[in-house]
Amino acid sequence: MLPTKAYAAQTAGAPLGPWQIERRDPKPNDVLVDILYCGICHSDIHFAHGQFPGAQFPAVPGHEIVGKVVQSGSAVTRHKVGDIVGIGCMVDACRHCVECDDGEEQFCAGMVGTYAGVEDGKPTYGGYSSRITVAEDFALKISPKLPPAAAAPLLCAGITLYSPLRHWKVGKGSKVAVIGLGGLGHMGVKLAVAMGADVTVFSTSEKKRADAQRLGAHDFAVSTNPETFTRLAGKFDVILNTVSAKVDYNAYISTLKRDGTLVLLGIPDGPVELDAFGLLFRRKNLGASIIGGIKETQEMLDFCAEHNIVSDIEMIRMDQVNEAYERILKSDVRYRFVIDMATLG
Ligand code: NAP
Ligand code: ZN
Ligand code: ZN
Numbered sequence: 010m011l012p013t014k015a016y017a018a019q020t021a022g023a024p025l026g027p028w029q030i031e032r033r034d035p036k037p038n039d040v041l042v043d044i045l046y047c048g049i050c051h052s053d054i055h056f057a058h059g060q061f062p063g064a065q066f067p068a069v070p071g072h073e074i075v076g077k078v079v080q081s082g083s084a085v086t087r088h089k090v091g092d093i094v095g096i097g098c099m100v101d102a103c104r105h106c107v108e109c110d111d112g113e114e115q116f117c118a119g120m121v122g123t124y125a126g127v128e129d130g131k132p133t134y135g136g137y138s139s140r141i142t143v144a145e146d147f148a149l150k151i152s153p154k155l156p157p158a159a160a161a162p163l164l165c166a167g168i169t170l171y172s173p174l175r176h177w178k179v180g181k182g183s184k185v186a187v188i189g190l191g192g193l194g195h196m197g198v199k200l201a202v203a204m205g206a207d208v209t210v211f212s213t214s215e216k217k218r219a220d221a222q223r224l225g226a227h228d229f230a231v232s233t234n235p236e237t238f239t240r241l242a243g244k245f246d247v248i249l250n251t252v253s254a255k256v257d258y259n260a261y262i263s264t265l266k267r268d269g270t271l272v273l274l275g276i277p278d279g280p281v282e283l284d285a286f287g288l289l290f291r292r293k294n295l296g297a298s299i300i301g302g303i304k305e306t307q308e309m310l311d312f313c314a315e316h317n318i319v320s321d322i323e324m325i326r327m328d329q330v331n332e333a334y335e336r337i338l339k340s341d342v343r344y345r346f347v348i349d350m351a352t353l354g
Contacts, residue, residue: 015138021059037084047136048073063125071136097164152314159319170197172301181205193251195344326352
């Protein structure tokens with residue numbers, strides 16, 4: 010076993026602090042990766058607060074990992090020592106069910122989460138750590154065109170927006186809205202713009218208007234202003250809801266076109282009321298999506314390399330993580346915190 014430095018919440022809601030975990034010695038199909046950077050996803054906060062399915066404590070969050078391969082098992086063919094690789098929300102899956110066969114490992118009943126999962130009978134630990142051992146098929150190739158720190162958030166925020174944009178066939182001229190300009194939302198704007206869509210941002214923060222424009226959005230609407238919903242009534246083909254709290258789904262559904270779809274990505278802390286009439290009358294749809302499969306994650310990384318897309322990041326030291334969580338909870342992040350893992354010591 011490989012003793013490994015990490016940061017953990019010892020109990021639900023406790024501040025994170027130094028802890029030691031063990032990583033497995035690489036098996037023939039594993040690579041050992043020295044973690045360089047790890048993004049902070051809002052799901053990490055849900056997890057550290059015990060509000061995530063499968064949460065066990067001590068909890069080591071982090072599923073936006075970029076690192077360098079330092080050892081590869083005897084049967085590894087995809088990566089070699091020195092390669093820069095990414096690891097997202099999954100570290101394994103059953104590999105023989107219909108979901109795995111279709112490249113949708115995120116829906117496999119045997120999918121193993123990078124955290125909140127169980128592997129070889131032990132809890133998995135995330136990327137707030139100095140290294141990780143992972144099956145080579147679950148390590149993604151990061152193009153040398155992508156700066157490693159700013160590429161880290163692509164591993165969750167990037168694929169979480171890319172997958173529904175592809176699934177709901179967003180392309181040139183599609184009218185797309187993104188609700189919430191945070192880590193997920195700002196990636197949604199960049200990706201939808203690169204796919205040729207006409208993009209509107211719904212935000213609670215008027216202060217983010219200039220940023221939305223800089224990111225490429227064509228329109229910006231303050232969601233707390235009731236006039237917003239009359240002005241934009243019946244406009245959108247697809248709306249991507251990235252908000253980490255309850256929002257009024259019915260108000261957003263009123264801004265969909267006939268056959269348009271509201272896609273749920275953000276995780277509210279409880280059920281939200283839905284008025285069936287809002288959907289019935291123009292045959293509108295409610296959809297949802299969670300990350301994306303391994304093949305599609307590689308496709309997204311390659312798309313980002315081709316279109317020069319990375320996350321807007323604020324780099325922090327490991328010991329600033331609790332402060333970063335506080336700021337994320339106040340929607341005060343422009344637009345993803347990334348931990349420089351060299352500061353783990
Ligand atoms: P984030 O960076 O905190 O962004 C969330 C944004 O939502 C905020 O910046 C804010 O944008 C808006 N918001 C926050 N609280 C709000 C409230 N009470 N009312 C209205 N708007 C509010 O979080 P994130 O990392 O992007 O994650 C967003 C959510 O997606 C989390 O729940 C996370 O767990 C979930 N998630 C889901 C998946 C998936 O696969 N489906 C993957 C990753 C994360 P404005 O300031 O612009 O209003
Ligand atoms: Zn995430
Ligand atoms: Zn499977």
